Amino acid sequence: MTSPPAFRRSEPDARRADLIAxxxxxLAREGTGGASxxxxxxxxxxxxxxxxHYFAGIDALVAATYAxxxxxxxxxxxxxxxxxxxxPRARLDAxxxxxxxxPIASGELLATWTAFWSLVRSRDDIARQHDEQYAAFRARLESLLAExxxxAPRLRHAAIAITALVDGLWLELCLSPQAFSADEAGTIARSVLDALTSSGR
Known part of the structure; x- marks a missing residue:
């Protein structure tokens, strides 16, 4: 009886995942200029x-990595x-x-996002992905705020404001983690949520 092989060839999905990783x-280490x-x-x-074999060039690979x-x-x-x-409020806070x-508050993730952001003005596909991502984030926020x-008239502006607040705190936390803690960032964000959800109902 023939023995099974000592290894298995990587499945296509696993190989693609390895290449994306x-x-x-x-991108995090070298930026877009070093991503060949x-x-x-x-x-x-x-x-x-x-x-x-798996990606039709570097542009397709970068787009898949962004996704x-x-x-x-x-x-x-x-x-x-x-x-x-x-x-509902616990879900919004979370x-x-x-x-x-x-894994979101990470210096490496910040570096990767920075590389993607640098392509928004020069690549329509990355700009579209960026717009879709932020629209989905704001839509989820609007739903949680509605809960x-x-x-309804206040949902859109509130979601935009919270998104800007989260982005700013996240950016500073990743760039200068010694400036304030994740707990402090959460306290600041929750105080803004308190103001938004307790007024104008």
Whole structure:
């Protein structure tokens, strides 16, 4: 009876995931200027030809990596909301403050996002992904705010304001973690949520 092979060939989805993870690391370390097919192949430990087998060039690979990072962040937010239980305000707090903890509050993630942001003005596909991501974040915020009783006319502006607040606190927390803690960022965010959800109902 023939013995089974000592290894299994990587499945296509696993290989693609490896290449996307390698791209994220290269972008975080080198920026878009250093993100070449060769650099990513070296990072992933594969040949440049294999990168081309799975992705139609560096632009497609960067776009797929952006989508993957977006998905990772969305999963972390969803998990935080689910863990908060059924109380509407607890769910809103969890969604807003999840950005101040790993895996979202991360210097490496900041570096990767910075690389993506640098492409927004020069690549329509990245700009579209950026717009869709932020629209989805604001839409989720509007839904959570509505569950807390905020009237419909105020939802859009409140979601924009909270998004800007979260982005600013997240950015400073990643850049200068010694300036304030994640708990302090959460306290600041919750105080703004208190003001928004307790007035003008």
């Amino acid at each position: 390698a791209t994220a690391r290269v 097919v060769r650099a990513i192949a070296v990072e992933a430990g594969v040949s440049p030809g294999l990168v081309g 993957h990072v977006e998905h990772t962040v969305s999963e972390a937010l969803d998990a935080a909301v689910a863990a908060a239980g059924p109380d 969604f807003v403050t999840a950005s101040f903890s790993p 807390c009783g905020l009237p």
